[in-house]
Amino acid sequence: MQRLMEKNPKKMVSQIFAGNRLALARLITKIENRDPLLPEYIKHLYSKTGQAQIWGITGPPGAGKSTIVDRMVSRLRARNLKVAVVAVDPSSPFSGGAILGDRIRMQQHATDEGVFIRSLGTRGRHGGLSHATKEVVWALDAAKFDVILVETVGVGQTELEILKLAQTIVVVLVPESGDAIQVMKAGLMEIADVFAVNKCDRPESDQLVRELINMVSLNEKDHPEKGAWKNVICKTEAVRDKGMDDLLAAIESHQSHLKNTKLKEEKVRISVTDELNNIMTEKVGLELSNYLKSKAGKTLVQNLMKKKIDPYSATRKIFKIFSSS
Amino acid sequence: MQRLMEKNPKKMVSQIFAGNRLALARLITKIENRDPLLPEYIKHLYSKTGQAQIWGITGPPGAGKSTIVDRMVSRLRARNLKVAVVAVDPSSPFSGGAILGDRIRMQQHATDEGVFIRSLGTRGRHGGLSHATKEVVWALDAAKFDVILVETVGVGQTELEILKLAQTIVVVLVPESGDAIQVMKAGLMEIADVFAVNKCDRPESDQLVRELINMVSLNEKDHPEKGAWKNVICKTEAVRDKGMDDLLAAIESHQSHLKNTKLKEEKVRISVTDELNNIMTEKVGLELSNYLKSKAGKTLVQNLMKKKIDPYSATRKIFKIFSSS
Numbered sequence A, B: 001m002q003r004l005m006e007k008n009p010k011k012m013v014s015q016i017f018a019g020n021r022l023a024l025a026r027l028i029t030k031i032e033n034r035d036p037l038l039p040e041y042i043k044h045l046y047s048k049t050g051q052a053q054i055w056g057i058t059g060p061p062g063a064g065k066s067t068i069v070d071r072m073v074s075r076l077r078a079r080n081l082k083v084a085v086v087a088v089d090p091s092s093p094f095s096g097g098a099i100l101g102d103r104i105r106m107q108q109h110a111t112d113e114g115v116f117i118r119s120l121g122t123r124g125r126h127g128g129l130s131h132a133t134k135e136v137v138w139a140l141d142a143a144k145f146d147v148i149l150v151e152t153v154g155v156g157q158t159e160l161e162i163l164k165l166a167q168t169i170v171v172v173l174v175p176e177s178g179d180a181i182q183v184m185k186a187g188l189m190e191i192a193d194v195f196a197v198n199k200c201d202r203p204e205s206d207q208l209v210r211e212l213i214n215m216v217s218l219n220e221k222d223h224p225e226k227g228a229w230k231n232v233i234c235k236t237e238a239v240r241d242k243g244m245d246d247l248l249a250a251i252e253s254h255q256s257h258l259k260n261t262k263l264k265e266e267k268v269r270i271s272v273t274d275e276l277n278n279i280m281t282e283k284v285g286l287e288l289s290n291y292l293k294s295k296a297g298k299t300l301v302q303n304l305m306k307k308k309i310d311p312y313s314a315t316r317k318i319f320k321i322f323s324s325s
Helices: A002-006 A009-017 A021-032 A038-048 A065-078 A100-109 A129-142 A157-163 A180-185 A205-222 A244-261 A263-293 A295-305 A311-324 B002-006 B009-017 B021-032 B038-048 B065-078 B100-109 B129-142 B157-163 B180-185 B205-222 B244-261 B263-293 B295-305 B311-324
Strands: A053-058 A083-089 A115-121 A147-152 A168-173 A194-197 A232-235 B053-058 B083-089 B115-121 B147-152 B168-173 B194-197 B232-235
Touching: A009 A021, A009 A038, A009 A129, A021 A038, A021 A115, A021 A129, A038 A129, A038 B311, A053 A065, A053 A157, A065 A083, A065 A147, A065 A168, A065 A244, A083 A129, A115 A129, A129 A147, A129 A157, A129 A263, A147 A157, A157 B157, A168 A244, A194 A205, A194 A244, A205 A232, A232 A244, A244 A263, A263 A295, A263 A311, A263 B263, A263 B295, A263 B311, A295 A311, A295 B263, A311 B038, A311 B263, A311 B311, B009 B021, B009 B038, B009 B129, B021 B038, B021 B115, B021 B129, B038 B129, B053 B065, B053 B157, B065 B083, B065 B147, B065 B168, B065 B244, B083 B129, B115 B129, B129 B147, B129 B157, B129 B263, B147 B157, B168 B244, B194 B205, B194 B244, B205 B232, B232 B244, B244 B263, B263 B295, B263 B311, B295 B311
Parallel strands: A053 A147, A053 A168, A083 A115, A083 A147, A168 A194, A194 A232, B053 B147, B053 B168, B083 B115, B083 B147, B168 B194, B194 B232
Antiparallel strands: none
């Protein structure tokens, strides 16, 4: 019976619309495993997406992202908003809520039906994580979560890629995570809408705040894609629940800015075209991988290894085969 | 005249074969800029690749990678081997030898015709850097460099991706880069063939060496793709030129291991199929980007934004258009 349900995407998606958490969790697992029926599931739920606010939270390890996320969840719950947290760790092969931090958090919100927490890891696959994360966010969006918090661990290229799906991005820093120059070098100045200087009880934090203020005013004109938005810098001390109201106010102010300036629409446009690229790349990769298992494919690889053909000419051949099949 | 030469890929490639450094530098720039004629250039030079040894050097910032690379270059030059260094910094928008470290190094080897040094950055593009790096390595290989050192800054997913092209990978660590657990978490245990514990004059380095030894013996059986290779751990102090002979011996021992076990062939197979994927992904991305500029493409994006169609169905439409054109 259970199996039958899973083979009926339309039915399972309607269960998700109705708030069935088990169905939602199952779909997320299917997204992670790149289930062949995924296009069907997405087709049925896509029209219900676009309602949620999507916030991204990033920053170096140990900056206090999880604590900040927890504080936000509590505040949003106090307003009776449904909140989902997606914790993405590109360096971790674990997923499905198996990581320690998750279990600790689960305890706090375990009995709360209005909170959904899920971890995503690479499961050994390189790349494609931002694609999967986006589809997970769609599922949560269609499941009527009001706010979806996407938390990424680390500050590499992969993390920046993942955060492209967020509408508002909070970069969490602590004095020891380095100075503002490093923030800029890591590409965080470009993506940040709000900075949270956490653990602001530490004396060095004022220095970091000053540097960020300078950097923000220097960079303002370089990012027309942000509209006239000027990055907000908030001082927080999440463990003591300090500065969290200001941080939330800054995020909400950015959300209003997005709406008022039509930037939100522009972000959707970028996200949608990006997704087309992701899907096409995935499909081509799958077809190629199947082709290379065939006799003709194996011969082609042999010829490449013997330098009898070059990769570009080989690719042209493969495309011809694909389009004629 | 110059322009004519550049429009004749076959001629330019033959100049590269003949050791013309200017032609080589120009081709690398074309690779960086994704010149539309690139398939032609690659086609003409591909048959001459496969001769060079390709070594990868990675590790956290400040571990002393560049000093180690310099010491290696000097030793290889003493044996009269031609050496190329490709320094890849995924976080840097600079390229073409513009970064400071490069200019310093350039001074040392500026008058040496047997050394070629080049930096590659992202130039604002995300992704595709590992693809471009591979083609740069082909160009250097075809230009008859005996050893190509690919140095990547940082230890993220992008860097690991780039290093897939290397035959032997050296991971440079210093005590302050953390303990062996972090090495494992960052995926370095999987890719490393040789560890260099640099700045080994520091007292904490013995602890790191011990941890690595434990970790290596624990991990041995998990990586059948390495054959019976057991990661070698070398203590170095590159600034004082200490331990460099041992490090080179370890690398050479791994190179022999690759040949004796046919692992080298397997690495070529992986590299070649990976490259087919890269080229196809790039081509599909380009075609998509062109299509989205057309009237039909714009309407499709509008419909996606209005949720009138879902991305998977949209992709199927686009593929149909591509294969019928």
